[in-house]
Amino acid sequence: MFTRAYPSGFKAKVIQRPNFYKKFMGIIVDFGGSDPQSLSGGAHFLEHKLYAKKTGDISQKIEALNATTNTFTSYNETMFYVEFLEHWRQVLPLLFELVGTTHFTQENIAKEAKIISQELAMYQDDPSWQVTHDLLGKMFPKSKLAEDLTGTQTSLQEMTPQILSEIYQKNYYSGNLEFVACGGFSDNQAKSILREVGKLQKQYFRNEKKQRIAEQAFTATTEKESKIAGNVTIPLVGVGIKLPSFETLNSNLTKGQLQILIEMMLEARLGSSSNWFENSQKSGLVDIPLSISVTYTRQGNFAIISGSTHNPGDLVTQIKQQIKFGRIVASNFDLQKKNFISNSIRELDQVENLAIEEAEYSLDNESRSKLYQKIQTLSFSEFCEVYEEIVAKSDIFTTILESENEK
Amino acid sequence: MTNIQIEPNYKFKTASVGCFLRLPLNQKNLALANVLCVMQSNASLLYPGVSLQAKALEEKYDSQLEIFPQVFGNQIIIFYSLNFIEPREILNPDYNYAEIIKMFLGIIKKPLFNPSLLYLAKSQLSSVRAQYLDIPSNYALNRFFEYWYRNESQYKDNMFGDMEVIKNCTIEQIKSFFDNLKTYPAVCLGLVENPDMMTDLLQEQLDWPGFFRSFDTDELTIPAHFAPFTKNEEGEHGQTQLLMGFGYDASLPLDLRQFGGLILSQYLAGDESSKLFTSIREDLGAAYAIEVNNLLDDSLLLISAGIDKDKLLATKAKINQSIREVAKGNIDKTLFKRAQNALKRTYQSNEDQESLLLMQLLANTLRGRSLTIEERIKKVVNFTPEKLTRFAQSLFLNESYCLQ
Numbered sequence: 102m103f104t105r106a107y108p109s110g111f112k113a114k115v116i117q118r119p120n121f122y123k124k125f126m127g128i129i130v131d132f133g134g135s136d137p138q139s140l141s142g143g144a145h146f147l148e149h150k151l152y153a154k155k156t157g158d159i160s161q162k163i164e165a166l167n168a169t170t171n172t173f174t175s176y177n178e179t180m181f182y183v184e185f186l187e188h189w190r191q192v193l194p195l196l197f198e199l200v201g202t203t204h205f206t207q208e209n210i211a212k213e214a215k216i217i218s219q220e221l222a223m224y225q226d227d228p229s230w231q232v233t234h235d236l237l238g239k240m241f242p243k244s245k246l247a248e249d250l251t252g253t254q255t256s257l258q259e260m261t262p263q264i265l266s267e268i269y270q271k272n273y274y275s276g277n278l279e280f281v282a283c284g285g286f287s288d289n290q291a292k293s294i295l296r297e298v299g300k301l302q303k304q305y306f307r308n309e310k311k312q313r314i315a316e317q318a319f320t321a322t323t324e325k326e327s328k329i330a331g332n333v334t335i336p337l338v339g340v341g342i343k344l345p346s347f348e349t350l351n352s353n354l355t356k357g358q359l360q361i362l363i364e365m366m367l368e369a370r371l372g373s374s375s376n377w378f379e380n381s382q383k384s385g386l387v388d389i390p391l392s393i394s395v396t397y398t399r400q401g402n403f404a405i406i407s408g409s410t411h412n413p414g415d416l417v418t419q420i421k422q423q424i425k426f427g428r429i430v431a432s433n434f435d436l437q438k439k440n441f442i443s444n445s446i447r448e449l450d451q452v453e454n455l456a457i458e459e460a461e462y463s464l465d466n467e468s469r470s471k472l473y474q475k476i477q478t479l480s481f482s483e484f485c486e487v488y489e490e491i492v493a494k495s496d497i498f499t500t501i502l503e504s505e506n507e508k
Numbered sequence: 509m510t511n512i513q514i515e516p517n518y519k520f521k522t523a524s525v526g527c528f529l530r531l532p533l534n535q536k537n538l539a540l541a542n543v544l545c546v547m548q549s550n551a552s553l554l555y556p557g558v559s560l561q562a563k564a565l566e567e568k569y570d571s572q573l574e575i576f577p578q579v580f581g582n583q584i585i586i587f588y589s590l591n592f593i594e595p596r597e598i599l600n601p602d603y604n605y606a607e608i609i610k611m612f613l614g615i616i617k618k619p620l621f622n623p624s625l626l627y628l629a630k631s632q633l634s635s636v637r638a639q640y641l642d643i644p645s646n647y648a649l650n651r652f653f654e655y656w657y658r659n660e661s662q663y664k665d666n667m668f669g670d671m672e673v674i675k676n677c678t679i680e681q682i683k684s685f686f687d688n689l690k691t692y693p694a695v696c697l698g699l700v701e702n703p704d705m706m707t708d709l710l711q712e713q714l715d716w717p718g719f720f721r722s723f724d725t726d727e728l729t730i731p732a733h734f735a736p737f738t739k740n741e742e743g744e745h746g747q748t749q750l751l752m753g754f755g756y757d758a759s760l761p762l763d764l765r766q767f768g769g770l771i772l773s774q775y776l777a778g779d780e781s782s783k784l785f786t787s788i789r790e791d792l793g794a795a796y797a798i799e800v801n802n803l804l805d806d807s808l809l810l811i812s813a814g815i816d817k818d819k820l821l822a823t824k825a826k827i828n829q830s831i832r833e834v835a836k837g838n839i840d841k842t843l844f845k846r847a848q849n850a851l852k853r854t855y856q857s858n859e860d861q862e863s864l865l866l867m868q869l870l871a872n873t874l875r876g877r878s879l880t881i882e883e884r885i886k887k888v889v890n891f892t893p894e895k896l897t898r899f900a901q902s903l904f905l906n907e908s909y910c911l912q
Contacts, residue, residue, distance in 0.1 A: 122860055123857045123860045152780075158780065158781075160779070160780040161781045164781050167846075169850070186856055215793030215816070216789055219747065219794070219814065219815070219816055221746075222746035223746075223796055226643070226644045226745045227643060332644075333642050334639075335638045374559050374566055378559065379558045382628055388628070389635055389639075440566055440570045443593055446593050447522060449521050450520050450521050
């Protein structure tokens with residue numbers, strides 16, 4: 102891997118995957134949908150609208166090079182990327198033009214609001230979205246986490262060119278951006294890419310050192326359990342763990358390492374190879390494995406566990422029990438480590454995922470390889486100690502989504 | 509000779525091996541295949557418990573076992589596939605091809621037939637189906653096919669089959685289904701670092717009669733019969749789901765149906781500059797996403813989108829108009845060229861995805877041909893606007909389904 106840190110604070114890396122045809126280039130912004138912004142959904146709206154340029158939709162220029170472009174907005178990041186097979190010298194300036202120039206008008210914003218409104222409606226029609234949304238609303242009320250990253254139907258109508266410009270100016274500058282390329286690049290190509298990136302970042306982005314966005318704290322609602330109604334055949338249960346700020350823990354593990362550790366512990370207690378899962382299947386409590394995810398953001402850290410069941414009350418009780426008191430032995434931990442190592446090897450075959458993951462870790466000053474090394478050397482006792490401290494400092498929330506009739 | 513084709517893996521960190529069995533599609537076969545596959549995914553005689561089998565796979569560096577039936581036209585293919593880390597990546601002498609294949613074939617060849625496992629499989633299938641259908645776009649797709657095959661009920665559900673069969677089947681039925689399965693045409697395909705060693709290991713254990721029968725078939729395609737149908741159903745969702753199915757003549761040359769359908773799909777909705785993306789998303793603001801899929805084995809070009817309900821009529825009109833324009837020969841040459849290039853890029857990118865390479869091996873074996881990626885690209889590049897017009901002229905709107 103070739104890396105470069107430019108005097109402006111802009112960083113770049115090229116990850117080589119020999120023999121792969123596909124090439125990936127992206128710019129990641131250390132700012133996302135749940136970071137402070139004057140209107141919810143602003144980061145995501147901006148992501149959509151950066152494609153609009155005075156000369157038209159820039160994706161047409163990118164596609165004319167037989168490349169394809171995409172973007173995503175997550176809680177604390179926005180990423181713009183292009184995938185292609187050849188012509189990197191033509192693709193690269195277009196990626197910088199995409200992220201580095203704006204053209205917001207009343208008309209193009211009103212048009213985009215309709216499209217994003219359909220995107221939001223699509224998410225809201227998904228029962229699992231409804232459960233996650235309710236949990237985040239209880240764990241982090243009055244925060245941007247409590248609203249969808251796309252915003253609300255109201256905020257979409259309120260968007261203006263001024264608001265978008267303000268969000269752009271505040272967050273799109275050299276120290277807050279990183280470039281990543283991945284694929285079958287030669288050594289010479291990698292070096293040339295970094296040289297070109299150096300020129301382009303100077304041309305397109307305001308030179309400014311990174312101003313870290315401060316972490317925020319939100320007090321959870323007193324209501325910890327709720328039932329909501331929706332279009333589901335089998336009730337859907339969601340359990341949210343409001344995790345403590347990782348800074349408050351007596352551990353020298355990084356945020357990325359802690360996220361993985363919590364995931365491993367929850368998988369060992371509730372995952373498809375756990376004894377709990379087999380017993381729960383036998384007793385008819387659950388049929389298919391639960392979905393488990395752990396997320397850390399500047400607005401708060403949380404885990405969400407969800408699954409379908411005909412006995413929602415029992416499942417909620419059992420998940421809570423497992424989180425707090427579930428027993429695991431060293432062999433479970435070893436197995437989880439094995440899974441983790443395998444996963445890290447598998448990722449090397451996925452050019453796009455590899456690039457995105459590297460870019461995301463890099464924003465937190467972490468590196469994928471160091472993270473994997475640390476997990477491999479983690480002892481079972483350290484693992485248990487950290488987890489117990491996390492659980493003791495966590496709060497648990499539950500949501501049951503049932504059909505209108507059952508509720 | 510045993511039906512085995514193991515190709516060299518030059519670049520991936522993981523290897524893939526799959527056994528594929530082919531049997532005719534009907535709702536009973538599909539239902540029984542689903543039950544058997546879920547039972548085998550859960551446990552086997554070798555690992556007689558759900559967590560035992562899951563742990564065995566995790567012990568082999570989280571090997572990914574997938575057992576499921578998939579419909580290809582009028583046939584069901586039962587997939588038994590294993591993706592595993594190449595042993596060269598792991599410094600563990602106990603982790604090698606022989607051990608991996610012993611586990612893989614042990615699970616396939618020695619199912620565990622017991623009532624509790626059967627009960628669990630039925631329950632799992634019922635839950636998976638319910639969760640799948642709770643997503644409006646899935647529900648709409650399922651209803652679309654029920655109507656599309658309303659006069660050929662053996663094809664009407666291409667995912668789960670007859671739910672009554674799933675609910676009522678017995679251990680004896682599943683056992684007998686499994687025993688019969690051994691006689692159906694089967695093939696073993698793979699991509700591994702050392703194909704010769706892998707072939708030797710498989711050869712001695714693939715003893716089912718089906719592995720010695722011809723796997724390919726030229727009778728996959730279900731013809732589309734002209735019988736226009738419109739259905740609007742009520743739902744309680746934010747978006748309206750619109751699916752428009754255009755049938756085409758199954759007797760047209762295969763290349764015209766396959767590559768005409770692919771290029772038209774790309775031309776209409778492949779990327780941001782495509783026809784429907786521009787007219788429905790950008791101009792009308794009616795949808796976030798729009799998809800066009802050429803389902804070759806169903807003789808069906810399917811256009812689907814989640815849309816703003818107030819723009820339903822306008823969206824339908826735009827779709828019909830776009831197809832009509834191509835049929836009249838009014839093709840945007842720049843977009844046509846772009847669609848060709850995009851398909852070329854997709855084919856080349858497929859070479860970076862092991863699972864797609866395995867699927868390509870399967871598709872070739874199933875259709876009895878050996879169309880390489882280079883040959884596919886050549887067919888795309890040599891496809892002309894005139895051929896696309898000819899393909900579009902053969903399309904007839906046969907179903908318009910809407911879930912409001």
